[in-house]
Amino acid sequence: MSDPVDRARRHLFVFAHQDDDLGYGGLLTRLAGNADVVYVTNGDGLAPEAGADPATYGRMREAEGAAALAAAGIVRERVHLLGFSEIEIYDHMVDVTERPGEFPRVAAFFRRIASAVAAEVERVRPDVVWTCAFQQGHPEHDLTHVSAALATRTRCPDARLCHLPQYELTILVPLRFAPWFTGEVREIRLTPEELAAKRRMREAYPSQAGLFAKFERVIDALGSVGRLTGRGFSFDEFTARETYAEVPPDFDYLRSTHPVEALNYMRDSHRGVKVRFDRHVRPIIAVLLAGGGTAPA
Numbered sequence: 001m002s003d004p005v006d007r008a009r010r011h012l013f014v015f016a017h018q019d020d021d022l023g024y025g026g027l028l029t030r031l032a033g034n035a036d037v038v039y040v041t042n043g044d045g046l047a048p049e050a051g052a053d054p055a056t057y058g059r060m061r062e063a064e065g066a067a068a069l070a071a072a073g074i075v076r077e078r079v080h081l082l083g084f085s086e087i088e089i090y091d092h093m094v095d096v097t098e099r100p101g102e103f104p105r106v107a108a109f110f111r112r113i114a115s116a117v118a119a120e121v122e123r124v125r126p127d128v129v130w131t132c133a134f135q136q137g138h139p140e141h142d143l144t145h146v147s148a149a150l151a152t153r154t155r156c157p158d159a160r161l162c163h164l165p166q167y168e169l170t171i172l173v174p175l176r177f178a179p180w181f182t183g184e185v186r187e188i189r190l191t192p193e194e195l196a197a198k199r200r201m202r203e204a205y206p207s208q209a210g211l212f213a214k215f216e217r218v219i220d221a222l223g224s225v226g227r228l229t230g231r232g233f234s235f236d237e238f239t240a241r242e243t244y245a246e247v248p249p250d251f252d253y254l255r256s257t258h259p260v261e262a263l264n265y266m267r268d269s270h271r272g273v274k275v276r277f278d279r280h281v282r283p284i285i286a287v288l289l290a291g292g293g294t295a296p297a
Contacts, residue, residue, distance in 0.1 A: 004128045004160050004246065005188055011035040012126035014117060016144040017086065018043045018065030019208050020132055023175040024164055025072055025198030026190035026242050027130075032073035038080045038120045039065055040113065040144050045086030050207075054087055057207075064205050071200035082116045089113075089140060090270040093280045098273060107287040110143065114288050117144070118151035121159075128160045130244070133177065135257055136264040137168035139281050146253050146285050153249070161247040167215075168258075170266050174215050174222075176243055181257075183245040190240045198239065253285050 011031045015021055018039055021028060028035065043061030047054040066079050092106045099106075121129065131148035132141035145163060152161045167174045177185055190198065202212060219238050226232040256277050258264055264277040275281070 003186075004162055005030065006128075007031060007034060009034065009127035010124065011128050011130065012121060012124045013037045014120070014129060014131040014144060014148040015039050016132055016138070016140040017041040017045070018061045018068070019205055019211075020141070020164075020166060021065065021068060021072075022198075022201055022205065022212075023166065024130075024242055025068075025201040026194035026240075027164075027188060027244070028069065028072040028074060028201075029194045029197040030188070035074060036078045036080065036120075036124050036126070037069055037074060038082060038117065040082050040084055040117065040147070041086045041089065041140060042081065042083045043086065045090065046207075047087070054085065058083075058085070060207060064207060068201040068204035071204055072197050080120055082113070082120075084113055084116075086140065089143075090275070093139060093275060093284070094270050094273040096280045096283055098271070103283070107284070110284050110288060111291060113143070114147040114150060117147040118155050121148070121151040122155040125156055126159050128162060129156070130162050130164055133163040133165040133245075134247075134251070134253065135165060135168045135173075135178070135181075136277055137166055137171075137173075139265055139268065139275055139277075141166050142277075142281055143284065146288055149247060149251070149253070150288060162244050163247050164242075164244050169263060171215060171218050174218055175238075177245065178257075181245070183248070185243050185245050187241055187243050190242065195236075195240055253289065254282055256282075 011034055013035060042058035044054040044058035047057035050057060062081055066076055069079050092109045095102060095106050129148055129152045131145050134142050134145040136142060149161055152159050165175055165177045168178060216235055219235050223233040256264055261276060261278050265275045268275045
């Protein structure tokens with residue numbers, strides 16, 4: 001099977017929100033000359049926690065994402081902001097169980113998101129689509145993945161679809177597929193120039209410095225544990241490798257990748273409601289699969 005990491009091909013990255021790109025700064029830098037990037041949300045989800053106005057916070061996150069991609073060599077004209085509010089996405093997700101009689105409204109909202117992603121795939125006509133891994137670490141990652149997969153299959157069926165691990169089990173499995181992942185995992189090793197660009201990308205996200213520090217502590221801890229078996233690594237060694245996998249056409253999106261529901265979206269809640277794969281996300285995915293991801297007229 002040929003390598004999808006090919007500079008001569010057209011590439012489209014579909015990320016849920018700003019900073020999903022950061023773990024793949026090397027890949028983005030390597031493909032920058034022929035790559036477009038789509039952010040589905042405006043990144044306003046952390047505004048309440050930061051005590052900020054959501055619209056203002058969202059504009060800041062969008063600016064940070066554009067600056068980070070510029071550090072990777074991707075010009076602003078190739079960065080596309082769909083601008084969906086994370087807060088509204090979570091409102092609609094929990095409405096699946098809190099307001100079940102309004103499910104048609106909820107379904108229409110997520111069809112609009114899927115249609116917006118499909119329009120970007122049709123516009124770019126990529127040879128390869130890269131998106132967040134489907135791994136029940138974050139519901140927006142999963143819904144973005146499904147939207148990108150449907151768009152690829154219906155609008156650009158000859159394109160290859162690859163997914164990029166973000167995290168799961170809170171962030172205990174950061175930027176890698178979990179040990180129980182059954183697909184073929186591929187890896188790229190970054191050049192010194194690509195690694196330097198990746199560091200510059202991190203500097204473009206001052207609002208996320210606290211989150212990045214948590215990732216670094218977890219990765220350092222994992223590296224220390226690995227040394228007990230002779231497989232240790234430093235944070236720099238970890239970030240100098242990036243992994244991905246190709247998505248098979250028969251991937252089952254109605255089934256969790258974890259054996260028990262408690263492992264899905266751990267500590268993820270909204271309006272006092274624990275977000276679940278089985279009750280909140282799977283019904284939305286079922287609607288998208290049934291409708292092909294196309295919004296009603």
